[in-house]
Amino acid sequence: MDGALKLWIVIVVVGALNYLSRLSFIAFFASREMPPLLARALKFVPAAMLTALVLPMVLSPSAAGALAGINPRVPAAIVAAIVAYFTHSTLKTLAVGMTTLWLLQALAG
Amino acid sequence: MRHLFASKDFREGFVEMLPACVGLIPFGLVCGVGAQAAGADWLAALGMATIIFSGAAQVLAVQLYAAGAPTAVIILTCFVLGLRFLMYSAAMAPYVKPLPASWQRTLAFLLTDQAFAASVRRFNAKDDPRGGGLHFLGCGAALWLMWIATNMTGFFAGNAIPASWSLDFAVPLCFIALVAPLYRSVPAVMAGLMAAIAVVVLAALPMKLALIAAGLIGIVAGTLVDLARERWTAR
Numbered sequence: 001m002d003g004a005l006k007l008w009i010v011i012v013v014v015g016a017l018n019y020l021s022r023l024s025f026i027a028f029f030a031s032r033e034m035p036p037l038l039a040r041a042l043k044f045v046p047a048a049m050l051t052a053l054v055l056p057m058v059l060s061p062s063a064a065g066a067l068a069g070i071n072p073r074v075p076a077a078i079v080a081a082i083v084a085y086f087t088h089s090t091l092k093t094l095a096v097g098m099t100t101l102w103l104l105q106a107l108a109g
Numbered sequence: 110m111r112h113l114f115a116s117k118d119f120r121e122g123f124v125e126m127l128p129a130c131v132g133l134i135p136f137g138l139v140c141g142v143g144a145q146a147a148g149a150d151w152l153a154a155l156g157m158a159t160i161i162f163s164g165a166a167q168v169l170a171v172q173l174y175a176a177g178a179p180t181a182v183i184i185l186t187c188f189v190l191g192l193r194f195l196m197y198s199a200a201m202a203p204y205v206k207p208l209p210a211s212w213q214r215t216l217a218f219l220l221t222d223q224a225f226a227a228s229v230r231r232f233n234a235k236d237d238p239r240g241g242g243l244h245f246l247g248c249g250a251a252l253w254l255m256w257i258a259t260n261m262t263g264f265f266a267g268n269a270i271p272a273s274w275s276l277d278f279a280v281p282l283c284f285i286a287l288v289a290p291l292y293r294s295v296p297a298v299m300a301g302l303m304a305a306i307a308v309v310v311l312a313a314l315p316m317k318l319a320l321i322a323a324g325l326i327g328i329v330a331g332t333l334v335d336l337a338r339e340r341w342t343a344r
Contacts, residue, residue: 085290
């Protein structure tokens with residue numbers, strides 16, 4: 001399939017599904033309570049999905065090298081996570097994470 | 110649009126969101142850079158910011174697209190990630206119930222965590238659904254316009270930044286900023302931990318299915334631990 005067409009299909013369908021999710025309880029199920037088990041499971045969507053999304057980005061390019069402590073992204077990500085946990089600030093997390101990575105890269109290079 | 114800006118509630122919402130918009134700048138830039146790196150043209154980058162209007166979904170879609178995942182897998186994975194909007198929708202529903210259906214449909218499109226938090230404060234402070242709705246529209250419009258502007262800036266300026274700066278690392282950092290503060294309860298930590306283990310162990314799954322599989326495993330793990338903990342403390 002043509003790459004541009006594929007991307008547009010993704011944009012339109014994901015956009016529509018996101019919109020329907022946003023609209024769900026406001027319009028379709030307005031008079032209904034959310035099932036308790038669904039409400040409980042939804043609480044864990046961000047923690048599970050975002051962790052699964054982030055980890056491969058940090059471990060790449062080489063997961064084996066990362067485990068051996070060669071990939072400076074791993075310690076930089078850990079430091080950034082600690083800053084994020086305590087400050088809740090995207091700007092501070094970015095600043096500390098990028099600075100740590102640059103320092104480690106300078107030390108290694 | 111002009112009569113919206115004439116409304117005091119709309120303008121209040123718009124202005125109230127400006128600080129949150131500043132916090133959105135790096136994330137928006139990162140999304141634009143990601144779209145550019147994945148080989149999207151500027152129109153597709155604009156479409157993503159305008160139509161999907163969700164940083165996490167945009168980065169996820171772009172990553173899977175660049176990795177050559179099938180269309181159905183990209184859509185399915187983004188759908189699971191987007192399920193969290195059900196939560197916001199249910200929380201918002203009682204406040205917008207008195208409003209006309211056309212308003213509800215517009216408000217739903219602009220539903221994000223930032224706009225939601227600000228508007229719930231406002232809906233609770235005054236018994237004025239119409240004013241609250243206008244305030245929400247103002248919040249949502251500010252975030253949406255800022256989101257489009259930062260995405261496009263990232264798309265066009267991303268090229269100018271040297272690779273030695275490792276700016277691609279800003280993408281995971283933005284998500285770490287979102288996810289690390291969530292690890293405040295045992296079930297949430299278990300959801301993240303199980304998803305992390307699964308995404309590494311299942312990395313070899315075909316069609317880039319590892320992400321959605323790991324996400325679902327994490328959600329189930331968090332839910333089970335949450336149920337078990339409740340039963341245990343109830344005793």
